Amino acid sequence: MEPIVIVGAGLAGYQCAKEVRRLDETVPLLIVASDSGNYYSKPMLSNAFASQKTPDALVLKGSVKMGEELGAQILPYAEVDAIFPEDREISVRGRRIGYSKLVLALGADPIMLHEGAFSINDLADYAKFRQALDGKNKVAILGAGLVGCEFADDLSRAGFVVDVFDIADRPLGRLVPPECGHWIERSLKVNWHFNAKISKIEKGNIHLEDGSVIEAEIVLSAVGLKPRTKLAIDAGIEVGRGIRVDRHLETSAKEVYAIGDCMEVEGTVLPFVMPIMHASKILAANLLGKREKLVYPAMPVVVKTPSCPLVVSPPKPGAKGQWQSESGQDGVKSVFVGDDGKMLGFALCGKAVSEKNALAKELPGILS
Numbered sequence: 001m002e003p004i005v006i007v008g009a010g011l012a013g014y015q016c017a018k019e020v021r022r023l024d025e026t027v028p029l030l031i032v033a034s035d036s037g038n039y040y041s042k043p044m045l046s047n048a049f050a051s052q053k054t055p056d057a058l059v060l061k062g063s064v065k066m067g068e069e070l071g072a073q074i075l076p077y078a079e080v081d082a083i084f085p086e087d088r089e090i091s092v093r094g095r096r097i098g099y100s101k102l103v104l105a106l107g108a109d110p111i112m113l114h115e116g117a118f119s120i121n122d123l124a125d126y127a128k129f130r131q132a133l134d135g136k137n138k139v140a141i142l143g144a145g146l147v148g149c150e151f152a153d154d155l156s157r158a159g160f161v162v163d164v165f166d167i168a169d170r171p172l173g174r175l176v177p178p179e180c181g182h183w184i185e186r187s188l189k190v191n192w193h194f195n196a197k198i199s200k201i202e203k204g205n206i207h208l209e210d211g212s213v214i215e216a217e218i219v220l221s222a223v224g225l226k227p228r229t230k231l232a233i234d235a236g237i238e239v240g241r242g243i244r245v246d247r248h249l250e251t252s253a254k255e256v257y258a259i260g261d262c263m264e265v266e267g268t269v270l271p272f273v274m275p276i277m278h279a280s281k282i283l284a285a286n287l288l289g290k291r292e293k294l295v296y297p298a299m300p301v302v303v304k305t306p307s308c309p310l311v312v313s314p315p316k317p318g319a320k321g322q323w324q325s326e327s328g329q330d331g332v333k334s335v336f337v338g339d340d341g342k343m344l345g346f347a348l349c350g351k352a353v354s355e356k357n358a359l360a361k362e363l364p365g366i367l368s
């Protein structure tokens with residue numbers, strides 16, 4: 001019997017394998033990954049500089065141990081270069097491997113807008129950046145979104161001088177209203193550059209379109225991710241922004257499924273941990289012959305900026321309504337109220353984060 005083949009050994013791939021094993025102890029499982037296959041917590045990457053964590057210290061379990069625990073064969077450093085859905089085979093450097101069902105858990109690539117910048121999207125990136133940081137003091141960060149703010153806070157707490165650049169007029173511009181944005185701005189000990197249009201990066205220095213130059217020694221880009229879709233496109237599988245799946249997590253190719261940062265469901269790409277936890281349970285059941293449907297509840301994201309406790313649960317893009325904010329000495333509570341009077345999202349800063357669970361219960365699900 002051909003194995004269930006999972007391509008990718010990130011959280012999505014491993015979580016799917018764990019859920020399959022929970023339901024079935026014997027079905028053959030093969031995990032193929034272009035990286036080491038070592039299991040680590042990716043969210044830790046933007047919280048590791050202040051605590052001086054080495055890349056090795058971030059590995060929770062090696063690939064061999066993962067294979068033993070999951071009763072799975074793991075092929076590390078094995079890049080899949082093609083998928084053949086009609087033949088139920090994948091190709092790894094030209095070698096064909098058969099599957100009974102295929103799971104694409106390929107993750108996403110960082111979007112790079114400028115040459116001369118680093119990005120951190122996996123353990124190897126973290127190791128490279130950490131090495132390049134040695135002996136340097138001034139870091140420029142491109143992007144004041146969720147991950148950019150986390151790196152900014154972490155690096156400033158680690159003692160670096162941090163300059164953050166964004167084309168928006170405040171941090172987390174797409175996720176929170178101005179009151180929360182300004183709270184974050186005041187809480188993080190970094191130099192902010194908003195409405196900043198970068199023309200080039202030269203020797204680590206940031207050149208803006210208005211002619212100003214901000215000196216930095218090293219640049220970290222955190223402007224967003226692009227789901228890895230090339231393998232799917234080449235195989236004729238339908239993609240939008242990510243690899244499109246239906247509510248059963250199946251792609252347009254029979255017996256080919258997708259999960260995690262590479263996946264799009266009903267027009268939504270959600271590159272976070274909680275969607276993977278929900279989707280992996282449904283996917284495992286469906287890989288074993290069930291036909292369960294993906295449901296997402298509201299999934300607030302805790303932003304890891306210790307200098308500014310922060311939780312966001314933004315409304316769906318395009319939602320009609322408005323933000324209502326209450327600011328105090330200790331924090332900001334903002335709720336997004338829809339035109340029908342129902343709460344559709346929230347952003348909580350400082351002490352207001354304690355209201356997260358109560359508010360989350362009132363939010364509508366993301367996929368119901």
Ligand SMILES: Cc1cc2nc3c(=O)[nH]c(=O)nc-3n(C[C@H](O)[C@H](O)[C@H](O)COP(=O)(O)OP(=O)(O)OC[C@H]3O[C@@H](n4cnc5c(N)ncnc54)[C@H](O)[C@@H]3O)c2cc1C
Nearest residue numbers: 008009010011012034035042043080107260261271272273
């Ligand atoms: C710095 C940072 C901080 C974050 N913090 C948070 C947080 O606080 N909360 C939260 O909810 N989310 C957070 N996230 C997002 C979260 O970590 C991701 O959503 C999640 O880890 C994605 O897992 P994944 O398995 O889909 O992708 P990945 O972990 O990227 O795994 C992809 C796997 O696919 C393999 N692969 C790719 N292409 C091929 C190929 N052709 N052949 C073989 N293998 C291939 C790769 O080698 C890898 O093993 C953070 C992300 C980053 C970058």
